[in-house]
Amino acid sequence: PAVGVIVVAAGSGTRLGAGIPKAFVSLAGSTVLEHALAPVFRLRDAVQVVVVVPADRVGEAEAIGRRAAGKAADHLRVAVGGDTRQSSVLAGLAALWPGVRTVLVHDAARALTPTEQFERVIDAAARTGWGVVPGLPVTDTIKRVDAGDLVEQTVDRAALRAVQTPQAFPRDGLVAAFRVAEDRLAAATDDAALYADAGHPVLTVAGSEAAFKITTPWDAQRAERLLVDRDR
Ligand code: CTP
Numbered sequence: 001p002a003v004g005v006i007v008v009a010a011g012s013g014t015r016l017g018a019g020i021p022k023a024f025v026s027l028a029g030s031t032v033l034e035h036a037l038a039p040v041f042r043l044r045d046a047v048q049v050v051v052v053v054p055a056d057r058v059g060e061a062e063a064i065g066r067r068a069a070g071k072a073a074d075h076l077r078v079a080v081g082g083d084t085r086q087s088s089v090l091a092g093l094a095a096l097w098p099g100v101r102t103v104l105v106h107d108a109a110r111a112l113t114p115t116e117q118f119e120r121v122i123d124a125a126a127r128t129g130w131g132v133v134p135g136l137p138v139t140d141t142i143k144r145v146d147a148g149d150l151v152e153q154t155v156d157r158a159a160l161r162a163v164q165t166p167q168a169f170p171r172d173g174l175v176a177a178f179r180v181a182e183d184r185l186a187a188a189t190d191d192a193a194l195y196a197d198a199g200h201p202v203l204t205v206a207g208s209e210a211a212f213k214i215t216t217p218w219d220a221q222r223a224e225r226l227l228v229d230r231d232r
C-alpha cells in the first residue's frame with residue numbers, strides 16, 4: 001500500500017495520571033491503543049501501519065496490534081518512541097516501508113476517531129497532493145490577552161479551526177520538513193505546523209467530535225461512556 005499510518009502512542013499520559021502510559025490504559029475492556037487501531041484496519045484500501053510506543057511496551061503493542069490487524073498483521077510494525085511527540089513521529093517515519101508515498105500521523109489518544117475521518121483525509125490528500133488536517137469550527141469565543149490577563153482582542157472565530165488527527169502529508173515533504181526544523185521540533189504542537197513552515201499548502205477538512213483527544217480523566221470518562229453506549 002502507498003499509504004502509511006503512524007500511530008503515536010509513546011506518551012506517558014501525565015495529565016491523565018493513570019500511572020501507566022495512556023495508550024495502554026483500558027477503557028470499556030480494551031486498551032486505548034486497540035480502540036485507536038480498530039478504524040485503521042477498517043479502511044477501504046489497506047494501509048501500512050507503524051505503532052510507536054515506549055521501549056518497555058513493544059511486546060504488549062505487538063500483541064495488541066496483531067489483535068487489531070487480524071489478517072493484515074504483516075501490514076503492522078512497532079517502533080520505539082522518544083521523549084517528545086515529534087521524536088516519536090520521527091521514529092515512525094524511520095520505520096515506514098519504502099513504498100509508502102503518503103503518510104498519515106495519528107494520535108493514539110484520539111481513540112474514537114471514526115473510519116470516515118481517515119477516509120476524508122486520505123481522499124483529500126490523494127486529490128490535492130497537499131498536507132491535509134481534519135478540524136472543527138471553534139464554538140467558544142476566543143480572547144487574546146496580554147501578560148496581565150487583560151483582554152486585548154476578541155479573535156474572529158469564523159476563521160479558526162481546532163485541528164485533530166490523522167494529518168496527511170506527502171512522505172518526502174514531511175521528512176524534509178522535519179529535517180529543516182530540527183532545532184525547533186519540540187515547539188511545534190502538530191505536524192502540519194512544521195510542514196506549513198517548510199512552505200507547503202495545508203488544507204483543512206471536516207473533523208468530528210468523536211475524534212477528541214483523551215487527555216484528562218474527564219476525557220477518559222467520556223470516552224468510556226461512549227464506548228459502552230456504542231457496544232450495547
Ligand atoms: N506521544 C508520543 N511520544 C511522546 C509524547 C506523546 O508518541 N513522547 C503521543 C501520545 O502517546 C499521544 C499523542 O502523542 O497519542 C498526543 O500526545 P498527548 O495527548 O500529549 O499524550 P501524552 O504526552 O502521553 O500525555 P501528557 O502530555 O499528559 O503526558
Ligand code: MG
Nearest residue numbers: 011012013085
Ligand atoms: Mg504530551
